[in-house]
Amino acid sequence: MAGLTFDLTPRSVPPVQTPYRRIVTQIPAPESLAVLEDLRRYEPVAMTGQPPIVWDRAVDCQVYDAYGNMWLDLSSGVLVANSGHCSPEVQQAIVDQANAQLLHNYCFPSRQRAELTKLLVSVAPPGLDKVFLLTTGAEANENAIKLARTWGQLQGGKRKIGIVSFERAFHGRTMGAQQAGGSPSQKEWIVNLDPGFHQVPFPDGYRTEDTSFDLFLRSLKAKGLEGADVAAVIMETFQGGGADFAPVEYMQALRRWCDDNGVLLICDEVQAGFGRSGKFWSFEHYGIVPDMIICGKGISSSLPLSAVISRHEIMDLYPPGSMTSTHTGNPVACAAATANIRRLLKLDLVGNAAKRGEHLAGLLQGLQAQFGKVIGAIHGKGLVAGIQVVHQGSKEPDSELAHAIVERAFRKGLLFFAPVGFGNATVKVAPPLTITDDMLDDGFVALREAFAEAITDLGR
Numbered sequence: 001m002a003g004l005t006f007d008l009t010p011r012s013v014p015p016v017q018t019p020y021r022r023i024v025t026q027i028p029a030p031e032s033l034a035v036l037e038d039l040r041r042y043e044p045v046a047m048t049g050q051p052p053i054v055w056d057r058a059v060d061c062q063v064y065d066a067y068g069n070m071w072l073d074l075s076s077g078v079l080v081a082n083s084g085h086c087s088p089e090v091q092q093a094i095v096d097q098a099n100a101q102l103l104h105n106y107c108f109p110s111r112q113r114a115e116l117t118k119l120l121v122s123v124a125p126p127g128l129d130k131v132f133l134l135t136t137g138a139e140a141n142e143n144a145i146k147l148a149r150t151w152g153q154l155q156g157g158k159r160k161i162g163i164v165s166f167e168r169a170f171h172g173r174t175m176g177a178q179q180a181g182g183s184p185s186q187k188e189w190i191v192n193l194d195p196g197f198h199q200v201p202f203p204d205g206y207r208t209e210d211t212s213f214d215l216f217l218r219s220l221k222a223k224g225l226e227g228a229d230v231a232a233v234i235m236e237t238f239q240g241g242g243a244d245f246a247p248v249e250y251m252q253a254l255r256r257w258c259d260d261n262g263v264l265l266i267c268d269e270v271q272a273g274f275g276r277s278g279k280f281w282s283f284e285h286y287g288i289v290p291d292m293i294i295c296g297k298g299i300s301s302s303l304p305l306s307a308v309i310s311r312h313e314i315m316d317l318y319p320p321g322s323m324t325s326t327h328t329g330n331p332v333a334c335a336a337a338t339a340n341i342r343r344l345l346k347l348d349l350v351g352n353a354a355k356r357g358e359h360l361a362g363l364l365q366g367l368q369a370q371f372g373k374v375i376g377a378i379h380g381k382g383l384v385a386g387i388q389v390v391h392q393g394s395k396e397p398d399s400e401l402a403h404a405i406v407e408r409a410f411r412k413g414l415l416f417f418a419p420v421g422f423g424n425a426t427v428k429v430a431p432p433l434t435i436t437d438d439m440l441d442d443g444f445v446a447l448r449e450a451f452a453e454a455i456t457d458l459g460r
Contacts, residue, residue: 003049003424004403006410008036013411020062020442021413022070028052029067049418051410058085061432061439063415071415072443074431078417079240079271079384082298083343084434090302093339097332105331106324113329116338120309123280123341125289130315132308133329137270137296138172140306143323144234144294145176147310148264149196150317152231155262162230164220166202168422170240171268180234198223202235204244206377206388207395207422211246213253227261232292237272237282241421242388243380243428251286264291264314270306271384274298275344275433278354278382285381300337305330349433357382359437360429363444371451374401374460385429386421392460397423404454405447414446 010026010033017024028036032054040048056066061084063071076082083090097103097112117131134140145163152160165171169182178187179197187193200219203211220226233254238245258265267290272282276298279285283293292314296306304327308315327333344350357380364378364385376390376397389402402419405427409416420426431440454460 003418004399005048006050006052006407006418008033008040008052011411016413016446018413018442018445020070020072020439021446022068023411023413024068027069027411029054029065029069031067032065051406051415051418053410053415060084060087061435069413071410071413072431072439072446073415074429074443075415075417076298076430076432078297079276079430080297081301081432082274082276083301083340083347083349084432085301087301087340087343087434089339089343090300090336093335094302094332097335102331104327106326107328110329110331110334112331112334112338116329116334119338119341120307123345124293124309125281127289127311128293128309130310130312132315132323133334134296134306134308134325135304135327135330136172137268137294137306138174138177139325140270140294140296140308141171141177141180141234141268142174143308144266144268144292145180145232146323147292147308147314147317148232148234148266151264151314154317156228156231159229160231160262161196162198162225163196164198164200164225164230164233166235166239167199168202168207168239168241168244169199169236171234171236198225202239202244203246203250204239204242204379205247206242206244206379211250213250213257216250216254216257227257227263230261230263232264232266233258234266234268236268236270237286238277238379238381238384239421240271241386242377242426243384243386245282245285245379245381248286251283251288255286255288258291266290266292266294268294270294270296271430274341275350275353276382276384276430277380278350278357280344280350282381299340300333301340303330303333303336305333305337344433347434353382353433356433356435356437356440360385360440363440364429367444367448367451370448371455374398374451374455380429383429383431383433383435387427387429388421389419389425389427397421397425398460399424401425401454401458401460402427404458405450408450408453409446412446412449414443414450
């Protein structure tokens with residue numbers, strides 16, 4: 001389903017002045033229109049889906065334009081700025097590396113890449129002892145699929161190539177990643193789908209009410225699949241579209257099934273890793289260890305970087321020079337990521353996410369109590385949550401209302417990215433892990449107002 005576009009017509013809105021939000025112009029700011037119009041003229045339409053704020057700078061939990069407005073950011077720039085926007089440590093690491101006059105080195109060795117890969121192994125579970133650095137989450141997912149299929153064939157021959165993933169999943173926008181994804185509309189362009197990709201229901205308890213592991217087994221049987229046909233099960237540790245977690249017992253049963261059938265379990269932690277859910281890795285909530293971790297976004301809280309982390313016998317399947325990427329472990333991005341991870345650990349931002357997550361959960365419960373007629377479910381842990389907006393009396397997603405809520409929040413100095421998930425109707429809450437309870441309280445004042453106004457204006 002296509003997303004909606006935000007109106008570029010400047011609108012007079014009530015001024016906002018709190019310690020964390022400030023609106024002093026029409027929205028969008030009239031002075032920003034030239035930039036916004038240039039972007040719409042020179043970029044694809046697909047790039048027009050976010051609230052029309054021309055970012056001038058972003059610091060910690062605030063985003064500023066150049067015209068006096070300040071937003072409280074509950075997006076983290078799509079779950080990237082885990083340690084806060086432009087933290088002093090990350091900013092200085094980037095500046096120092098640029099000043100060192102090494103901006104690119106392809107796959108030639110670098111100290112920066114060595115430091116980061118060693119650090120990532122140290123924070124990964126024991127046994128996951130090698131790291132391949134890439135640029136985006138989609139690229140890392142593609143690499144994980146390649147490794148999994150190669151491994152599968154070594155274990156079980158040409159038959160063992162199946163990649164099992166989940167309905168409503170998202171793993172990126174490249175061909176392999178979209179085939180692993182669980183949204184049929186997003187892969188219509190491919191036409192000739194790889195028959196080795198299979199989706200099964202994700203046990204979120206809302207869209208899929210049956211959360212038993214027996215549903216997984218029945219789904220494989222219905223597709224004519226046995227363990228001997230499957231190279232890997234790949235899943236978002238929580239489904240990004242709704243911040244949906246699977247039951248612990250389901251995940252532990254899945255781990256056992258993978259072990260019994262020689263199947264790799266891959267956790268896509270691109271959104272979920274680096275403290276987002278109140279654990280360093282979100283799979284820790286399940287009491288399991290995957291065979292492979294895919295990570296990105298919050299790895300640097302800034303620059304493009306991703307990684308695949310796994311055992312050496314899997315990571316070393318390809319000979320020298322045959323599994324590389326042009327910007328593998330860019331030295332500036334590596335410096336940023338190393339500083340970011342050290343900051344996360346030093347300030348215990350993972351612990352802060354857990355503590356602030358308890359406060360966020362209370363605010364979300366209050367929101368659902370007030371607007372329950374249009375909120376189907378709220379899922380999440382730590383500092384990630386998905387508010388699923390529905391038509392009253394049903395589970396049908398209401399993308400128009402969700403969009404209106406985000407737009408009205410934007411006019412009040414509260415920033416979300418556009419609605420995501422099933423039917424593009426989930427308002428995602430994902431602030432930097434540095435956020436405080438006072439900031440959350442202030443933000444929810446605006447969010448409650450946005451809900452009330454959107455419901456009234458749309459006659460819901």
